[in-house]
Every structure is written in C-alpha cells, then in structure tokens.
Amino acid sequence: MADHLAEPDDVDLDQTRIDAVLAAVEAEDRTRLDTLLEPLHAADIADLLEQIGSSDRRALLALWSHEIDGDILSEISEGIREEVIDSLPREVLTEAVRDLESDDVVDLLEDLEQPQKDMILEALEDADRVAAEAAMAYPEGSAGRLMQSETVVAPEDWTVGQAIDFLRKTDRLPDQFYHVILVDPAMKPVGYATLGRILSAGRDVRLDAIVEESFRTVEATDEESDVAYIFNQYHLISCPVVDSSGRLVGVITIDDAMNVLDEEHEEDMLRLAGVGDEASVTDGAFATMKQRLPWLVINLFTASLSALVISRFEATISTILILAALMPIVASTGGIAGTQSLAVAVRALATRDLTQANARRVVLRELGAGVLNGIGLALILGFGAWIILGDPLLGAVLGMAMIVNQIVASLGGVMVPLTLERMGLDPALASGTFVTTLTDVMGFFAFLGLASVMLV
Numbered sequence: 001m002a003d004h005l006a007e008p009d010d011v012d013l014d015q016t017r018i019d020a021v022l023a024a025v026e027a028e029d030r031t032r033l034d035t036l037l038e039p040l041h042a043a044d045i046a047d048l049l050e051q052i053g054s055s056d057r058r059a060l061l062a063l064w065s066h067e068i069d070g071d072i073l074s075e076i077s078e079g080i081r082e083e084v085i086d087s088l089p090r091e092v093l094t095e096a097v098r099d100l101e102s103d104d105v106v107d108l109l110e111d112l113e114q115p116q117k118d119m120i121l122e123a124l125e126d127a128d129r130v131a132a133e134a135a136m137a138y139p140e141g142s143a144g145r146l147m148q149s150e151t152v153v154a155p156e157d158w159t160v161g162q163a164i165d166f167l168r169k170t171d172r173l174p175d176q177f178y179h180v181i182l183v184d185p186a187m188k189p190v191g192y193a194t195l196g197r198i199l200s201a202g203r204d205v206r207l208d209a210i211v212e213e214s215f216r217t218v219e220a221t222d223e224e225s226d227v228a229y230i231f232n233q234y235h236l237i238s239c240p241v242v243d244s245s246g247r248l249v250g251v252i253t254i255d256d257a258m259n260v261l262d263e264e265h266e267e268d269m270l271r272l273a274g275v276g277d278e279a280s281v282t283d284g285a286f287a288t289m290k291q292r293l294p295w296l297v298i299n300l301f302t303a304s305l306s307a308l309v310i311s312r313f314e315a316t317i318s319t320i321l322i323l324a325a326l327m328p329i330v331a332s333t334g335g336i337a338g339t340q341s342l343a344v345a346v347r348a349l350a351t352r353d354l355t356q357a358n359a360r361r362v363v364l365r366e367l368g369a370g371v372l373n374g375i376g377l378a379l380i381l382g383f384g385a386w387i388i389l390g391d392p393l394l395g396a397v398l399g400m401a402m403i404v405n406q407i408v409a410s411l412g413g414v415m416v417p418l419t420l421e422r423m424g425l426d427p428a429l430a431s432g433t434f435v436t437t438l439t440d441v442m443g444f445f446a447f448l449g450l451a452s453v454m455l456v
Contacts, residue, residue, distance in 0.1 A: 013044040046075035061087040070099035094123035103148035144220035147250030150174040156182040161203030189240040231257035302437040313448035331443030334405035338435040341413025370410030374403030401447035
C-alpha cells in the first residue's frame with residue numbers, strides 16, 4: 001500500500017508523510033519506514049509519535065524501535081514517554097540513554113515510575129549513573145535537576161594555549177558548550193571565557209584576562225524559575241551551578257533555561273483556563289476529565305453567587321422584563337476586561353515586571369484604563385439603548401453599570417493576582433475564577449441595583 005502513496009517532497013512532518021508512515025506500518029514495510037523517517041529531525045519524529053494513536057504508535061515502534069535514539073527520547077512529551085519506553089527493547093533503550101547528556105537523562109527520569117527509572121539507571125555507565133542520581137537528589141524544580149554535570153573547566157591561571165591543548169586532547173567533552181569555566185584550587189568558579197574569545201586570543205594570554213563580565217553562578221537548590229529569570233534578564237548563554245559550599249557541580253545552558261520559560265508560560269495559560277498545568281492533547285478522556293472537573297465544580301459554586309444576586313432583584317426584573325435580556329451585556333463585557341487585565345498581570349508577575357515596588361503605579365494605570373473604557377462603552381451602549389429601545393433612562397442605567405463593572409474588572413484583574421502572590425499562592429491557578437466571579441456578581445448587582453433605584 002505504501003508504494004502507491006506519493007513521495008513527500010521534503011523532509012518536513014506534514015499530513016502526507018504521516019499518512020505514508022501509517023501505510024508503511026500497516027504494510028509492515030520496514031524499508032519504506034526507514035526511507036520516510038530517517039530524514040526527519042528527532043523533534044519531528046517525536047511529534048509524529050505524539051500525533052498518531054496508541055495502537056499505531058505501538059505498531060510503529062515494533063517495526064522501527066531499532067532507530068529510536070536518545071535525541072528522540074528527550075523530545076517526546078511526558079504524556080507518552082513512559083509508553084514509548086515500555087515499548088522499546090532493553091538493548092535499544094540502553095543505547096539510547098547512553099547517548100544523552102546528564103540533564104536529558106534526569107529529564108527522562110523525573111516523570112517515570114520506579115521500574116522505568118531503575119531500568120534507565122541500570123543502562124547507564126557508572127559515572128553517568130552517579131551523576132544522574134546526584135541530580136535527582138536535588139528538589140524537583142531546582143537548578144540541580146536542570147543542570148548537566150558535564151562541564152569544561154580550567155584553572156584560573158591557565159593561558160589560552162594551555163586551554164586549547166587541553167580541549168584538543170581530552171576525549172570527553174559535552175556535545176555542546178559555550179564557555180570554559182575558570183576555577184580556583186577549591187573548585188569554586190571564578191569566571192568563564194567564551195570559546196570565541198579563546199580562539200581569537202594569543203596563546204600566551206591568560207584566561208582570566210578574557211573572562212566575560214556577565215559571569216554569575218546559581219546554587220543547585222535555587223528554583224529553576226529563578227534560573228530562567230537570570231538567563232533572560234542578563235542574556236546569559238550558560239551559567240555554572242554550585243553547591244552550598246560554592247564548589248562547581250554542573251552547568252546550565254541556555255536551551256534548558258529557555259525550555260523552563262516556555263513551560264512556565266504554557267503552565268500559566270493552562271492554569272488560567274482551569275485545565276491543569278499538565279494538560280496535553282495526548283491525554284485520554286478520563287485524564288482530561290480529572291484535570292477539568294474540579295475547576296468546573298468550583299465555577300459551579302461561584303456561578304451560584306451570580307444567581308443569588310439576580311434572585312434578590314426578582315421583583316425588578318418581573319416589572320421590567322427587558323432587563324433580563326440586557327443584564328448579560330454588562331457582566332460579559334466586564335468578564336472580558338477582567339481577563340485582559342488578568343492576563344497582563346499574571347504574565348508580568350511571572351517575568352517580574354510587576355513587583356510590590358511598582359504595584360501602586362500599575363493599579364492606578366488599570367484604574368484609569370477601566371474608567372476610560374467604561375466611559376467609552378457607556379456612551380456606545382447608552383446611546384444604542386436610547387435609540388433602539390426609546391428609553392434614555394434605561395440607557396443611562398446601562399452606561400453607569402458598564403462604567404462600574406469596567407472599573408471593577410480592571411482593578412480585579414491586577415489586584416487578585418497580586419493578593420494571591422502575597423499570600424504565597426500561584427496567581428495563575430485561581431485568579432481566573434475569582435476575577436470572573438467578581439465581574440459577574442458586580443455586573444449584575446450594579447445594573448439591577450441601579451435599575452431598581454432609577455427605573456422602578
């Protein structure tokens with residue numbers, strides 16, 4: 001069957017290639033499968049494994065497991081990683097994990113059950129196993145888990161020539177490194193020099209004469225979010241990791257730091273949506289239900305507050321029936337404004353652009369924006385209600401309620417996450433529920449309360 005499909009024109013992963021791969025799997029055509037998959041990047045092969053169904057994935061791995069290497073394993077998402085590892089022959093898994101840097105091994109180990117962890121640790125050489133176990137001893141989400149133990153170090157009094165000779169002779173260098181780290185006799189890092197400066201300097205120049213001004217270190221117990229912030233804030237390429245005594249234990253490179261930033265951004269988006277911070281399209285229906293149902297239940301109770309407010313104005317609504325049709329306008333517009341303010345505030349807290357030092361200025365800015373947005377929307381809505389419904393007083397009620405709820409939404413969007421952070425809670429986790437409830441309740445209360453006073 002595979003032979004009748006058109007050959008993909010390039011080596012990108014597209015639907016044509018996916019269809020061709022599935023056809024080759026169905027036909028058990030290993031040669032065709034090699035032709036289709038070998039040109040692909042490891043990340044594209046990982047994406048392919050994530051996009052196809054579980055039965056197709058097992059069938060593909062049964063045919064092509066001999067080509068799964070460490071690069072592919074490290075790119076596979078957490079949702080299916082354990083399934084893939086279980087499908088691989090022991091010798092394939094052993095060869096794959098031995099190709100990985102220590103930080104990638106730790107990344108694999110973190111999300112596996114103990115039997116799979118033991119299998120991978122047993123596959124490693126003694127030195128790599130010790131390094132992986134040492135990294136796993138650090139707290140989850142710490143710099144020690146993020147670092148790679150493979151480092152390139154040189155005594156601080158070495159010359160460029162000595163460093164170059166060392167690099168040429170050593171047989172165990174990391175696959176990628178950007179700096180030579182200078183250490184004192186106690187193995188404490190004192191600076192680093194980029195490969196570019198080393199190669200462009202004379203052989204007799206001392207390494208400590210060409211060190212980078214950006215040098216700084218992080219402790220192995222530091223939060224990985226703090227590490228990612230340092231990389232982003234100071235434009236680092238790599239950063240030495242030290243233990244509590246200041247001795248070098250590893251290095252973190254920019255690719256790992258940027259992965260942390262991406263993951264935190266993704267987690268914030270998922271938490272704001274109330275779907276959990278580990279939601280994935282590879283999750284099954286039951287796992288998806290478990291992630292979403294708790295927040296839906298919470299929203300069910302918070303929505304009851306809005307219903308309670310509405311019930312208090314039952315007499316007003318029964319007297320002026322058009323209010324029932326108009327009141328969602330105020331609440332929903334406030335909800336959108338609150339979400340806008342909240343998204344900016346949560347992201348600013350994550351990147352540390354919003355702090356206690358500038359919180360007052362940001363709150364005042366949101367207050368001003370809320371007032372201006374409220375006035376603009378009030379003029380549009382109030383004038384529209386006057387023209388369409390022929391009731392200027394009803395238009396005035398709508399306009400004033402809109403102003404009130406826009407102010408509440410703008411202030412709530414920034415005050416709620418600030419308050420949660422001060423309480424030691426994750427602003428992204430619960431802010432959305434609180435802000436939505438606040439804008440709904442205040443929107444209904446402002447509109448129906450003003451209607452009760454001015455129209456009844």
